[in-house]
Amino acid sequence: MGAEGGGRRRALRLGVYVGCGAVLLTGCASMPDSGDLRGVESTPRQDAQVRVFAMPPREDAAPAEIVQGFLEALTSDDPQYETAREYLTGDASKKWRPYKSTTVLADGPNPEPERTRNRETGDDFAYTLTGSRLAKVDGQHAYAPDSGAYNGTVHLTLQRKTGQWRIDALPQGVVMGKSDFERNYKSVNKYYFASNVPAGTSGQLGTVADPVYVRGKVDPVTAMVTELLKGPTRWLAPVARSSFPTDTELKKGVTSLAPDDQNKLTVPLNKKADRVGRTQCTKMAAQLLFTLKDLTPTGVDEVELRRSDGSTLCDLGEDQAESIASHRTGKPTESEYFIDGKQRLVRLSGGSNGKDPEPVPGALGEGAKKLRAAAISRDEVTAAGVSFDGSSLYVGSLVSGASLGEAVLHSAGPTEKDRLTTPSWDGGGDLWVADRDPAKSRLLLLQKGSGEPLEVRTPRLDGRIDAVRVAADGVRIALIVERDGKTSLQIGRIERETKADGRADVSILELHSVTPQLEEVTAMSWAGDSRLVVVGREKGGVQQMRYVQVDGSTLPGSAPVSLTGVQQIAASEDERLPLVAYSEDGIVRLSSGAQWQKIMKEGTAPVYPG
Known part of the structure; x- marks a missing residue:
């Protein structure tokens, strides 16, 4: 300076x-x-x-x-x-x-x-x-x-x-x-539990990331524990809950926290937490472990919570925390899915080198219905496919010999670009898709991928939805929105209510742009608990690829290796898995620390489960 x-x-x-x-x-x-x-x-x-x-x-x-x-x-x-x-x-x-x-x-x-x-x-x-x-x-x-x-x-x-x-x-x-x-x-995720969402396929509690910025070299551990105890930020609060009792704070006089040489962190709490039972206490400890996991060079492997009198309330290790709550990414996957040159849904193991992709089991891999896009449920049991002309949505089982029924949704858009977007599955097994028909553009939800489509209310949406990706937590949604020839990436909060007649009422609230500097957003995908990968360009600029946080911030030095002519991008919330893209070179893959690798020339619409 x-x-x-x-x-x-x-x-x-x-x-x-x-x-x-x-x-x-x-x-x-x-x-x-x-x-x-x-x-x-x-x-x-x-x-x-x-x-x-x-x-x-x-x-x-x-x-x-x-x-x-x-x-x-x-x-x-x-x-x-x-x-x-x-x-x-x-x-x-x-x-x-x-x-x-x-x-x-x-x-x-x-x-x-x-x-x-x-x-x-x-x-x-x-x-x-x-x-x-x-x-x-x-x-x-x-x-x-x-x-x-x-x-x-x-x-x-x-x-x-x-x-x-x-x-x-x-x-x-x-x-x-x-x-x-x-x-x-430093940007760090606080973790809470998603509220008012369908139960995940694993039956575990689902976590939702709440990113905040703390001073990275001024006792960040104590700062993050303090912020976690305060509860979710205002934007996330309506759809997230904490297991810590209201007004829980650090015990009076505790000004600094640090893990010991065994990576165990002891957290003394005030009287508000004295009567918490063990089940609730372990949920509290799990929130702390998820939050502090990557904050220190060696991480925090165990948390001990103490009452105001100094006695142990509970302790919890990292392995136990994973059994209490999941990050809603479903079962671990190593498969990458895309549409091949015969318009079939195929998959390829992420570790495969030189191997040809294989059609998925079931009707969507047989080629009876030609597809242009697909989405795989997070448990990899079911898939949804959009017909080649974009007019119909099919849902089928990924089991050998499974048949395909009638389309679950139709669009009457006048052109292919005015019809159905690529669908997206949330962590609870619900299927989301947008119909871009100019006469009746709307966002739709099919509970468990079937039944009568539910029109999702979008009261502050200014434009037409061109792409949909729901976060694994089921409470955040990413949309590419087009208005007056310009496109932006917007994040919204998913709120659910049950009406008196038992029907669900779902709304997307407080949409906000996280790429205000981009004039055009071509493609996007969730790439972590609070991160997306985005393809777009600034006014007068060339196409670029970058990582963007859900709050609109960008982390220094985090952009992927550049790639030209990208039309579609796929990433996983598991940040260890490679990026997969459809570009002018066909389907390509980018692993950590490597260059883009061509997988196959004939193929489009790459996706991971979700």
């Missing part, structure tokens, strides 16, 4: 802590004693072990230096922003709420001097902070894309008792540039 200016420059003092391998920077950047201010440019990304600490204000520092130092202190790894508060008056420090929000700008905030109220006395200054907004992280640590101009005012006063300049008025929360945000913050 090298802000330039006149006068001598302040040196950086480096201290190396040999035991932990962390470099402590006693200043985020050199700062001017006087002169004009320039933007607090985002620092380059640094090694994950490097921790950055800020300088306190220098004696007799000028107003420009105070503002610069404060803004840089916001990007440090100071746990409670103690150094940043040294730049404030006592009253301003009491009123300032740094955890209210974090505003992310394209570059660091640019301070511009304003007119002062007391130009004659010269005992106050004001600066306007400007920049271009990219995102905002709210008080629940939930990320949301943002755009437009940022403006905030920082006012300084000359304190009479000390003769030092200090900030006496400032915006609530913190503000920083994109690079500093990526260095400071």
Whole structure:
């Protein structure tokens, strides 16, 4: 964050802590004693072990230096922003709420001097902070894309008792540039249990990921436990529940948590959890294990929950947690499915090299009905196929000799592009598909893949659905929505109710775009508990492939190897499985750490179960 200016420059003092391998920077950047201010440019990304600490204000520092130092202190790894508060008056420090929000700008905030109220006395200054907004992280640590101009005012006063300049008025929360945000913050999934969804095929509880951003080098374990106890974020709360009793917190006086050398984490709770039974307690511990699994270098393998008096409430290991709840990906799969050159549904083992795909058992693999797209249930027992012209949807068993009945759904769209989308199965065994008929475009749900199609309400949908993918948890849905020639990827919340007559009422609520920077989205697929892979392009740009979080954020350096001419993409919520795509080269596969590998020339519509 090298802000330039006149006068001598302040040196950086480096201290190396040999035991932990962390470099402590006693200043985020050199700062001017006087002169004009320039933007607090985002620092380059640094090694994950490097921790950055800020300088306190220098004696007799000028107003420009105070503002610069404060803004840089916001990007440090100071746990409670103690150094940043040294730049404030006592009253301003009491009123300032740094955890209210974090505003992310394209570059660091640019301070511009304003007119002062007391130009004659010269005992106050004001600066306007400007920049271009990219995102905002709210008080629940939930990320949301943002755009437009940022403006905030920082006012300084000359304190009479000390003769030092200090900030006496400032915006609530913190503000920083994109690079500093990526260095400071880490995206982590909290895990809750999906509520009001059909029972999964395994009969286990289903988890749903709730991504939040926490400061990655400021005791993230304690931060994530604290956030998990608070419950789901506002967007997810209507369809997710926690096993922790309301108002459960860490025991008073517990300020830091860390796993021991056996990767066991002990969590003392307050009295709200004292009377919890063992069954509920193990569900609570499972939530913690899922949440903390990848947060530390070695992970957390076991959790012990304790009552307020210090006695053990329950303990749970990682293997036991998997038996309590699943991530709703169904049984593990190594098969990749697609439509071959004869318009049949075929499958190929993910580890196969040089082997030809084989038709699936049952009528959909026999070629009696020519297909253009298909979806495989998560237990790989049933498949749904869309006819080659897009007008009909068939559901059949993946068992040798199984016959295929009449179509379960028809579309009257005038062209192939105006008919049925590729269907999608949720974790409860329900089948989703969109009919793109311009005269009656709609989203439909077939419970257990059969019966009368249920029209799903989409009250805030602005456009026509071009693609549908339901998350394994059954409470989130991804849609490619077309409007006025532009397409966007939107995430919605699935809410279910049962009417008085016993019929189901299903709605998609609070749809929001997670790719506002893309003008065209060609294809997408779920690629993790809270991640999707997206193919699209920015305005005036070329086609690109990237990973996008469900909150709209992108993780640095996570884009797949580039591939041209991609029309369809398939990924699994199991992130260990390769990407599969249909491109100008046919069906291709991308394994971790490898290049794209051609599977076969004649084939389209690749899918994993789901």
